[in-house]
Amino acid sequence: MQKLLKITEQTIWQIFGRVIVSAASLVSLGLITRNYDKLEVGAFTLAQTYLAMFFIIADLGLNAYVLKKVKDDPSQVNKLFNGRLYWSIILAFIACILVLVLPIGGGLLKLAVFLGAFTIISNGVFTSVSLIFQKELKYQLSIAAQTVGSIVMVFSLIFLISLKVSVSLLLICYSIGWFANNLVSLIFVNKFYHFKLLKPDYKYFFNLIKKVWPISATLILNVIYFRFDAFILATTRGLAETAIYNLSYALFQTALFLPAFIMNSYYPIILKELSNKVLLFRQLRIAFIIMIVLAAFGTILTFVLSEDIVNLITGGGFDGSVESIKILSLSFPAFFGTALLMWLYVSLGKYKVLVWIYLTGLLVNVFANFIFTPSYSYIATSWITVFSEYLILLLQIVLLFRR
Structure with a gap:
C-alpha cells in the first residue's frame, strides 16, 4: 500500500x-x-x-x-x-x-x-x-x-x-x-x-552505449516512426497541410504524458519486484487494465471536445486538425498499452526483441506513408499512426508470452 x-x-x-x-x-x-x-x-x-x-x-x-x-x-x-x-x-x-x-x-x-x-x-x-x-x-x-x-x-x-x-x-x-x-x-x-x-570519460560513455544499444536503438526507431510522417507530408503535400497535421498531433501528444509519467514512477518498483514474477505480472495486469480504461475515456473526450479546443487555440481556420485529432485519439489505448509493456521488456532485459518490434513498426509506417500520404494527405497520415501503434502493441503482447 x-x-x-x-x-x-x-x-x-x-x-x-x-x-x-x-x-x-x-x-x-x-x-x-x-x-x-x-x-x-x-x-x-x-x-x-x-x-x-x-x-x-x-x-x-x-x-x-x-x-x-x-x-x-x-x-x-x-x-x-x-x-x-x-x-x-x-x-x-x-x-x-x-x-x-x-x-x-x-x-x-x-x-x-x-x-x-x-x-x-x-x-x-x-x-x-x-x-x-x-x-x-x-x-x-x-x-x-x-x-x-x-x-x-x-x-x-x-x-x-x-x-x-x-x-x-x-x-x-x-x-x-x-x-x-x-x-x-x-x-x-x-x-x-x-x-x-x-x-x-569517452570510454565509459561508449561502453555504456554498447551495453544498452538495443534500448537506444528502440528509442531512436520509435521516434523516427513516431514523427517521420511529418517530413513525408511536408515533402509531398507542403507546409500548409503539415501545419494542420502538426497542430492535431501537438494536441494529441498532450495526453500521452500520462502513461509515461505513471511508468516513470512505477519503473523503480518494477525493478524491486523482478524476483517475484507472479506478483509482478499481477500488478502489471491491473496497471494495464487501468491504462486501457483511461485511454478509452480520453478517446471519448477527444471526440466531444476536439472542435471547441482547436477553435479556441487557433481562432479558426484549422478544421482539418479536428478530423485528424479524432482519428489519432483512436490510438490512445495502444499508446497507453505499449508504454507499459515497453518498460516491462526493459525490466526483463528483452532489449533486442524491442528493437525488432519497433523496426517492424517503422518499416510498415514509412512504407504506408510513402504509398498513401501523397494522395490522402494528413488523413492517411493519421490513420497510419493509429494502425502502426496497434501493430506495435500486438507484437509486444504476442512476443512477451512466446516461449
Whole structure:
C-alpha cells in the first residue's frame, strides 16, 4: 500500500506539472497560429519536430540502465552527465548541418533549427539531472523547474510576437525557456547530488552505449516512426497541410504524458519486484487494465471536445486538425498499452526483441506513408499512426508470452 501511495503521489505531481507545461505549449501554439499563416506555422512546427528527434538521440535510454547501478557506484551519474553533455553538443552541430540538405522548409526551417539547436543541449542536461529526481522520487522538483522554463518561454514569446518578428526567430524563446529550466533543476538537484563539469570519460560513455544499444536503438526507431510522417507530408503535400497535421498531433501528444509519467514512477518498483514474477505480472495486469480504461475515456473526450479546443487555440481556420485529432485519439489505448509493456521488456532485459518490434513498426509506417500520404494527405497520415501503434502493441503482447 505504501508503494502504491508513493507512486500515486509522484504521478499526481507529474500530472499537475504537466498540465502547466502543456498549457504553456498550447498557449504558445495558439499565439503562433493566430499571428502567422499556415506556411509559417508549418515551418515552425516542423522545426520543433526535427529538433525533438535529436532529444531522443541525446537521451539514448541511458538513465534506466544507470539507475540500477547508482546504489553501488554513485559516480556513474556524473560520468553520464558529462558524457551526454558533450554528446548533445555534437548532436546540436549535426542538426544544424543536416538541415541544410533537407529539401523542405526553405530558409524559415533552416533558421529556426539554427536558433533552436541549443534546446538539444539543454534537454540533454535536464535528462541527466532527471535521473536523480527519479531515483529520489522527487518529481515535484523536476516539474517545478519545467514550470519555470515554460513560463519564461511564454512571456519571451509574447514579447517577440509583439515585435512582429519572423516565425523562425521564435525558437529563441524555447532556448531561453530551456536555459531557465536547466538553471532551476541544477539548483534543486544539489540537495541530493553534486554534479561536476569534467572532461568526459569517452570510454565509459561508449561502453555504456554498447551495453544498452538495443534500448537506444528502440528509442531512436520509435521516434523516427513516431514523427517521420511529418517530413513525408511536408515533402509531398507542403507546409500548409503539415501545419494542420502538426497542430492535431501537438494536441494529441498532450495526453500521452500520462502513461509515461505513471511508468516513470512505477519503473523503480518494477525493478524491486523482478524476483517475484507472479506478483509482478499481477500488478502489471491491473496497471494495464487501468491504462486501457483511461485511454478509452480520453478517446471519448477527444471526440466531444476536439472542435471547441482547436477553435479556441487557433481562432479558426484549422478544421482539418479536428478530423485528424479524432482519428489519432483512436490510438490512445495502444499508446497507453505499449508504454507499459515497453518498460516491462526493459525490466526483463528483452532489449533486442524491442528493437525488432519497433523496426517492424517503422518499416510498415514509412512504407504506408510513402504509398498513401501523397494522395490522402494528413488523413492517411493519421490513420497510419493509429494502425502502426496497434501493430506495435500486438507484437509486444504476442512476443512477451512466446516461449
